[in-house]
Amino acid sequence: MAYSLIVNGQRFDVDLPGEVPLLWVLRDELGLSGTKYGCGVSACGACTVHMDGEAVRSCQVALEDVAGEVTTIEGVGTPDALDVLQKAWVAHQVAQCGYCQSGQIMQAAALLAGNNAPSDAEIDEAMNGNLCRCGTYGRIRAAIKTAAAEMRGE
Amino acid sequence: MTYFAPDTLDDALAHLDTTGMSIVAGGTDFFPAMGVAPQAILDVSRIKGLRGITLDNAGWRMGAATTWTDVINADLPAAFDGLKQAAREVGSQQIQNTGTIAGNLVNASPAADGVPPLLTLDAQVEVASARGVRVMPLSEFITGVRQTALRAGEIVTAILIPPLPDHVRAAFSKLGSRKYLVISTAMVAAVIGYDAQGRIDHARMAVGACSPVAQRLSALEADLIGTAPENILVNATHLTPLAPINDVRGSSEYRLDAVAELIRRTITGAST
DSSP states (O other): OEEEEEETTEEEEEEOOTTSBHHHIIIIISOOTTSOOSOSSSSSOTTEEEETTEEEEGGGOBGGGOOSOEEOGGGTOOSSSOOHHHHHHHHTTOOSSOTTHHHHHHHHHHHHHHOSSOOHHHHHHHHTTOOOTTOOHHHHHHHHHHHHHHHTTO | OEEEOOSSHHHHHHHHHHSOOEEESSOTTTTTTOOSOOSEEEEOTTOTTSSSEEEETTEEEEETTOBHHHHHHSOOOGGGHHHHHHHTTSSOHHHHHHOBHHHHHHHTOTTOTTHHHHHHTTOEEEEEETTEEEEEEHHHHEEETTEESOOTTOEEEEEEEOOOOTTOEEEEEEEOSSSSSOOOSEEEEEEEEEOTTSOEEEEEEEEESSSSSOEEOHHHHHHHTTOOGGGOOOOTGGGTTOOOOOBTTBOHHHHHHHHHHHHHHHHHHTTO
16 A cells, blocks of 8 residues: 655655554664664553654554654754754763663653643653663653753753 | 544444454554454544544533543543543553543453543443444443453444533542553542532542452442541442452452552542
């Protein structure tokens, strides 16, 4: 089946069965390997992307069910032009192994889009679905606060 | 495998009548448990009119494909606070963004977070098929562990909640081994109202994860009427509808002890 989808502002036509998870469309078909396969059963958050700005798990979204524009970590910023979150991630040296971090940043971006001054409790509530086996949670929280402050112009 | 995502209910029902299909909304329970791929998927999340919350003289209507995030963001009276608290406990925010209220019921897990608060709201389930529409109480819709009264060819179309007294408030408590992302060990939902003297004059109590299907505690509800919240006593008779199992999340004795305490906390939570 042919599907047309918009990823990071660019239109792609793919010819795949409708039940293929968006994660594999992104990684294997479009070559956007920044989105990670963690658990495949919606338990870990490593595969987080945005559909029309809302954070979803791409391992659980069938290609047929993609509604709206998809944004992946590649669409957030580039090494030459880092997004405010990515800059904060670097400043705080958040990543250890780094595998979960693209999902973490996508979830954090969804949080900050609706709240540019989140409390610790609001950060924990928004981020609780993104697991990190290195235990970088403290730095993630600090980086989100730094990014939020920069978004507020502080 | 065919993947069918119709725009209209008629279209969905017509296909459902002719082929063996798995019905999927948010997919947050379906895909992780899928194993071998089914023959066909009927995705109901695009059907017009199936998502959203509306109010008319008959009460509230929550479309089957209403997501938990929709519930959290909806402008609803205090009687729905327990349902909103439960909505925040359904997996993570990403799960709440796609998981639906009807999916939680159809999945029929004993630990489904949505069921106890909906029982305390006297929710009814509306189902449709090519033969017509029928409505049944939620307590009759879920019939066992992973079992419902849904027949072949039927789709859940809405959750219906009758009008509630203006003065009632609600709360939900979930006990798990950690704060977030956890399957319930026990949970309690309450919808409580007080008279001018501060005595309970409306009580709906339900407990989940302590029986194959979440249960209302009607004996407790009857005893609560006329009681001040500081005088609440929970006894073994009140808990007879429950039959908790021993599992990795807790023993049956622990669950019953915990439920008695959760009941007191939840009523207090609904009182402030």
